[in-house]
Amino acid sequence: VICRDKETAMHLEHYxxxxxxxxxxxxxxxxxxxxxxxAAAYFADAESGARALICSEIGSEGRNFQFAQHLVCYDLPxxxxxxxxxxxxxxxxxxxxxxxxxxxxxxxxxxxxRFRWFHEGLNAFEMSCSIGHLLYAELGQxxxxxxxxxxxxxxxxxxxxxxxxxxSAQMDRGRDRLLEITSHDPQKAAxxxxxxxxxxxxxALVDFTDNLFDRxxxxxxxxxxxxxxxxxxxxxxxxELPFLDDSGISCTFDRELALSRDDLHFLTWEHPIxxxxxxxxxxxxxxxxxxxxxxxxSIKPGTVMVETLFTADCPAPRRLQIGRYLDQxxxxxxxxxxxxxxxxxxxxxxxxxxxxxVSPTQSAxxxxxxxxxxxQTLKRLQDRAxxxxxxxxxxxxxxxxxxxxxxxxxxxALGRRNGSxxxxxxxxxxxxxxxxxxxxxxAEPQLQGIRVVVAT
Numbered sequence: 001v002i003c004r005d006k007e008t009a010m011h012l013e014h015y016x017x018x019x020x021x022x023x024x025x026x027x028x029x030x031x032x033x034x035x036x037x038x039a040a041a042y043f044a045d046a047e048s049g050a051r052a053l054i055c056s057e058i059g060s061e062g063r064n065f066q067f068a069q070h071l072v073c074y075d076l077p078x079x080x081x082x083x084x085x086x087x088x089x090x091x092x093x094x095x096x097x098x099x100x101x102x103x104x105x106x107x108x109x110x111x112x113x114r115f116r117w118f119h120e121g122l123n124a125f126e127m128s129c130s131i132g133h134l135l136y137a138e139l140g141q142x143x144x145x146x147x148x149x150x151x152x153x154x155x156x157x158x159x160x161x162x163x164x165x166x167x168s169a170q171m172d173r174g175r176d177r178l179l180e181i182t183s184h185d186p187q188k189a190a191x192x193x194x195x196x197x198x199x200x201x202x203x204a205l206v207d208f209t210d211n212l213f214d215r216x217x218x219x220x221x222x223x224x225x226x227x228x229x230x231x232x233x234x235x236x237x238x239x240e241l242p243f244l245d246d247s248g249i250s251c252t253f254d255r256e257l258a259l260s261r262d263d264l265h266f267l268t269w270e271h272p273i274x275x276x277x278x279x280x281x282x283x284x285x286x287x288x289x290x291x292x293x294x295x296x297x298s299i300k301p302g303t304v305m306v307e308t309l310f311t312a313d314c315p316a317p318r319r320l321q322i323g324r325y326l327d328q329x330x331x332x333x334x335x336x337x338x339x340x341x342x343x344x345x346x347x348x349x350x351x352x353x354x355x356x357x358v359s360p361t362q363s364a365x366x367x368x369x370x371x372x373x374x375x376q377t378l379k380r381l382q383d384r385a386x387x388x389x390x391x392x393x394x395x396x397x398x399x400x401x402x403x404x405x406x407x408x409x410x411x412x413a414l415g416r417r418n419g420s421x422x423x424x425x426x427x428x429x430x431x432x433x434x435x436x437x438x439x440x441x442x443a444e445p446q447l448q449g450i451r452v453v454v455a456t
Contacts, residue, residue, distance in 0.1 A: 001072040002086050006030060006056040012074065013054040023049075027063075028056035040065075041250070041263040047224040060086040066094035066260035072102045076114040080132030083124055094259035101125050108150045116152045117143055121160035131167045135160060202253050205269060209277075215286075216277055218244070226254050227264060230273070238280050242272035288449040291363035292355040295456050303455040304370060305342065306377045307334045307351065310385040312392050313446035316439035320432065325403070326396040326440055330448060331388055333381050337373040355453065366454060374452060385445035396440045404433035 003009040006028035013026040025039040040063060043053040053059070060082060071090050077083055091099045103125075105111045118124040122132055136143075139160055146152050213220050217236035221229040231248035232241070243249055243265065251265040252258050258266035267274060281287055294305075310331040316322045334342045334351070358366070367374070408429045415421035 001052055001074055002055045002057065002059050003074045004057055004077060008074065009054050009056040016052065016054065022051055024052040024054055025050040026054050027059045029058055037263065043068075044261045044263055045224060057082065060089060063089060064092060064094070064260075064262050065089050066092055066096075069095075069097040070100050070102065072104075074104065076103065076111055076118065078114075080118060080122055080124055080129055080136055083118060084129060084132060087125075094256065096256075096260075110147045110150065113143070113147045113150065113152045116157065117146075117160060121157055122164060131164070131171060134167055135163060138163065200268060202268075205267065205274070206253055209267065209274065212277055212281070216280060218277075219248075223250055225252075226257055227252050228267075237284070237286060238276065241276050244273060282448075290449075290451045291358055291366050292451060292453050293358055293456050294351075294354050294356070294453050296354060299455040301455050304337045304373065305334060305453040305455075306337060306374060306381070307332070307348070307451040307453065308378070308381050308385075308447060309449040310381075310389075310445045311448050312389045312443045314439060314443035316436075316442075320436050320439055322396075322436065322439055325399045325436065326443060327392050331385055331445070333384060335377060335381065337370070337377050339380075351453070366452065370452070378447075378450070382445065382447070385447075389443055389445045393440050393443050396443075397437050400433060400436045400440065404429055404436070408433070 001009075001012065003012065009026060009028045010030070013024055016022040016024050025042045027036055027039045031039065039050075039053065041049075043050045043065070044067060046067070053065070057077065060077075068090055071087060073083070073086060077086070087099065087101065103111075103115055105115050122129045122135060124132060139156065142153075142156050146156060210220070213230070216238065217233045218241070219231045219233050221231070223229045228251045229248050230244060230251055232244055232246065249265055250263060251267045252261075253267050255266065258264050265271065265273070269275075310333075311328060312326055312331075314322050314326055332343060332348060334346060336342065408426050411421040411426050411429070415423070415426070
């Protein structure tokens with residue numbers, strides 16, 4: 001429900017809540033931003049939330065309520081663009097139903113004049129009216145005179161309709177029909193959407209966050225309508241997480257639900273919270289060492305295997321984009337402590353499926369018993385990783401020279417032909433090449449994880 005001013009909105013909310021008994025929330029200028037957020041979230045809760053949200057005119061901008069299908073314009077705004085804004089709170093991407101607009105009007109009133117002019121003159125309640133501001137600029141003063149008298153003149157209405165048709169025809173002639181036809185290919189769009197959905201891997205993300213949030217000290221609680229409430233606990237591993245304060249936040253993995261509710265965070269692999277917890281796992285010691293048991297007929301009991309993951313670590317300014325050239329794929333080794341290389345014989349996923357976890361106490365006992373052998377094995381694997389990283393460095397440096405030299409030569413050729421390439425642009429690319437080659441030369445193997453496996 002949208003009103004022109006906050007006083008009307010406040011009185012209406014009090015009346016509906018106290019006199020009629022309708023569960024509702026208010027949304028107006030006297031509320032703080034946090035209070036407005038809470039009111040919008042209360043209205044969005046389908047199970048136990050408000051049945052109505054009573055807004056002043058600020059409710060017609062910035063907030064999206066695609067989940068609602070009924071809009072009540074308790075009184076009408078002066079300008080047609082404001083009416084368009086009101087309707088746009090519901091009639092937008094994510095709306096799955098028909099938007100019903102309700103306008104209470106008293107006979108021979110200002111509201112009746114505006115309603116007839118918007119509806120009969122502009123068709124603004126049924127169609128998007130992109131030319132409303134032009135009509136208002138041309139006829140606004142005469143409309144105000146009619147509002148004062150409480151009656152819309154037929155002459156003004158007919159002139160509005162004629163001008164509406166004229167301006168609409170001009171807008172229509174300015175459309176590029178060929179561009180509209182060729183700019184959207186439904187089949188290609190469907191393939192693109194399928195590819196995006198597949199790349200999101202939402203089911204994998206749900207499993208990932210279920211396993212990780214609790215271990216990092218983030219409490220998860222199931223909410224209503226496929227939502228999840230995240231709250232930090234006193235055992236939070238990292239100092240703080242983006243958007244996550246003591247009061248918690250409401251999230252969802254469902255894109256359609258997130259589109260219809262502004263109060264929900266849409267959790268994807270790119271969401272700041274997910275990125276942050278991945279960084280915590282990747283850059284901290286959490287989860288980078290494990291001890292496990294394996295029981296297979298083909299493996300002699302007592303055999304000890306060491307599995308490691310190395311990466312080529314290259315400290316460099318972000319502007320160099322070293323990741324474009326230096327392969328960041330983890331380098332995996334699987335060897336027995338007596339030197340046999342099983343890296344190519346058993347992949348990481350297969351091995352993980354054969355393992356049995358052990359308690360921290362058992363793990364500590366295994367490490368104490370095998371510490372010397374494990375340290376010697378790690379030294380040999382560190383040497384192997386150094387050799388492999390040198391190969392990656394060489395390939396990356398060649399890739400940098402080939403890519404950036406080609407770009408510099410292209411610009412030089414353009415400069416000789418038409419002078420469109422500046423000398424400082426070419427010098428910048430040459431400098432970028434030199435800095436990138438030097439940065440890659442500093443890449444070193446970084447041990448990211450180790451797993452000790454004992455055959456039983």
